[in-house]
Amino acid sequence: MSLIQCNNLSKHYPNKLALDNINLSLDAGAPIALVGPNGAGKTTLFSLLCGYIQPTQGSLTILGHAPGSKALQGVLSALPQDAELDPHFTIASQLQFFATLQGFSQADAKQEALRVLALVDLAESAQAKPKSLSHGMSKRVSIAQALIGSPSIVLLDEPTAGLDPANAKKIRQIVKDLSNDTTFLISSHNLDELEKLCDQVVYLEQGKLQQSVSIKASQATDFITLTMQVCDMDSLHQQLLGLNQVIEVKRSGDEQYVIEYQKQRNFELEQQILSLLAEKQWRYKAILKGRTLEETLFS
Amino acid sequence: MQHVTPPSGLSHIGLLAKYELTKRFTNKSGMVALIAFMLIWAILLLYPIKSASEFIMGPNFRSFTEALFGPGSLQHLFEWPVAEFAVFWLAALYLFPMFSIFIAADQFSSDKQRGSLRFLTLRVSRGSLFFGRFAGQMLIQLSLIILTLLATIAMVLTRDMSLFIPSLTTSLLVMVNLFIVVLPYTAAMALLSLHANSARQASIFAIILWALVSIIIGLINFKFPQLSGLNMILPGSQISSMINTQGLGSLAYSPIPLLQTVVILGLGYLLMKRSAL
Known part of the structure; x- marks a missing residue:
């Protein structure tokens, strides 16, 4: 009931x-x-x-x-x-x-x-x-x-x-x-x-x-929300699109990207992102598994 | 976690009525109103009632009233076993309904304004809430009636101790009669306070309503004298006829207020069911 x-x-x-x-x-x-x-x-x-x-x-x-x-x-x-x-x-x-x-x-x-x-x-x-x-x-x-x-x-x-x-x-x-x-x-x-x-x-x-x-519904794709400190956001956008499994990268606000990717069991994408940030010396503020509720509702 | 079974609707009415009674006699504004009520009655008992009853007992008063109003017009006034109650009856018949308009004016209005009724309707049905509050107000007024009757008995006993039993039996009948008299007033105030935004507004509504209905009935009666029974729809319409009655005889008028109460409570219940809280 x-x-x-x-x-x-x-x-x-x-x-x-x-x-x-x-x-x-x-x-x-x-x-x-x-x-x-x-x-x-x-x-x-x-x-x-x-x-x-x-x-x-x-x-x-x-x-x-x-x-x-x-x-x-x-x-x-x-x-x-x-x-x-x-x-x-x-x-x-x-x-x-x-x-x-x-x-x-x-x-x-x-x-x-x-x-x-x-x-x-x-x-x-x-x-x-x-x-x-x-x-x-x-x-x-x-x-x-x-x-x-x-x-x-x-x-x-x-x-x-x-x-x-x-x-x-x-x-x-x-x-x-x-x-x-x-x-x-x-x-x-x-x-x-x-x-x-x-x-x-x-x-x-x-x-x-x-x-x-x-919010926690099981879907074929998953999301990572990446919030940056100061960095070249346009260049980051291009680099993120080039990563494996990434389907779409959407800028949300001045310092935030929402990355949609094929669901995976390991942390391959997270590792790729961290390696990229380390290589380019770009400092991040937060990495969130999933999307904010705001993104879920209004994207 | 403790699982409890909600009480029945009737138990809710009892709980709400008891809470109303406790509220009236434990909070500061309730106590102030009670003290004002007691002072008014103390003055009434010590001066008009005490002195008037001594006057009534005088041998010349009966012949005086017969000369003034005609033989038999106030004969029941002299049939009271205890003279003080004859005067008490005259005062109480008008004062208690008047008190009722003010005492019972805030059955719902304040709580509705501040949203407190929302806490209650999650726990009790609207019907239980309506009848519980009404029952509570009747309990409060019954307490006040009993209080004034006890004070009158005490006053009678200071004059003549042998009048204890007649005073007690008379008080019992007066209590029942007065309780019935205030029923439709309290029901009307329950209905009006559901609609009003404050107790004061409910009392003003009551005064306007009584005046308007009286004028309309008066006009209808003037135009159509055959509709004279129409004035029975107004609470208190029987009071003037009850003055010259006493004891069980007064109860003959009780169907009028009882019927009025049933109709007004029915309307109030419908309004309560449909009101937005």
Whole structure:
């Protein structure tokens, strides 16, 4: 059974077509990225999945159930965009109440609230009120509430937006650690971040599904992304084209080449590239096996 | 990892109602509202209710009212076993619905504005959320009714200890009646607060709605007197008739607010199901 199944899904707002006839099937497993420019319909899709809004047309099921149905309580959780906790009550008391609603006893709910707060490094702020937290801390509390009861599916809408690098890394680590038991669907503009976390990428643009690709999909060709420091880029281009197995070399940005080549078991091409760089005394910044998500989506 | 089974919809309603009650009596703004409520009632109990009940018990008052309003017009006022409750009844019949418009004005509006309802609807159905919040508000108001009745009993006992049992039985009937009276008001505030952006806006909506509906019904009744039953659609329409009733007799009017509550809650439930959160 598909984790998420969308059939001819559309959502019209009074002045806008937010989602246009989306057909999509996603399976449980590694984290899934939801990518697209502002206004592409990512948050609308999230809101439909959470049952916050109703589709104008088409159908949507999560594990075979309609969004908002009883069967999904405690199974699906989310970090909704711009949602805040009640400012009058402590964070722990609100998270504890959420856990109670999910079926935890009072004592277990208290423990669960502290457990998820500890996951986001906020155990010491348990007795604080939401108003006293910074934006980043509030975001982490909202992520903590999404982890109560270890749900099977967690939707994270811009989970690291507004977080400092250290905390953003921490959130990425949490997603990695929990992704064996939980399927995360993550919406973000940070392609580097998604690249590190996700396998499947869903790309939306102007309400339409443009691509649904797997980053690690097995194909006949492979890629190397070579980022250089100062060198003669045109000469490097010609030299790279002359290497064995190379199919195409594409310049990406001022200092970067994406080399497409026939898949091979050994590291022959990497060795050729390093020999070439050594011979010409060209200094490189990075050699990446594969393509960046940006390249995958927009090349 | 701990696997738990989500509670039933009915359990969710109970949990949400209990949480609403706790919220009201544990946060600072709730406590301020409660203290204001208690002060108003303390003033009412110490001055109008205490002195008016002494006045009612006077031998000349009955003949005075009969001369003024006609024989039998307020006869039930003198049938109350404990005079203080006769005056309490008059005040409470109008004050509790008025309190209800303000106390129950923020069932959903603030939470909807800041997105907090989104955290809840991931865990409970929209129906449970709607009825749970409504039930919570009814529990809060029941607590306030009981509180004022206990204060009235205490005041009665300072005058005459032998009135303890009559006070208790009268209080029980008054409590049930008042609970039923505030039901449609609370349901209407649940509906309005779903639509409003703040508690204040919900209260303003309520005042406008009550005034508008009253004017429209008045105009319809003026043009078509045969449609006089139309005013029964407005919550509180039976209150003026209930003044001159007491005890079990007051319960004869209960079908009107109960029916209004069912209809308003039905509408609110539909709105809750269809609202974008």
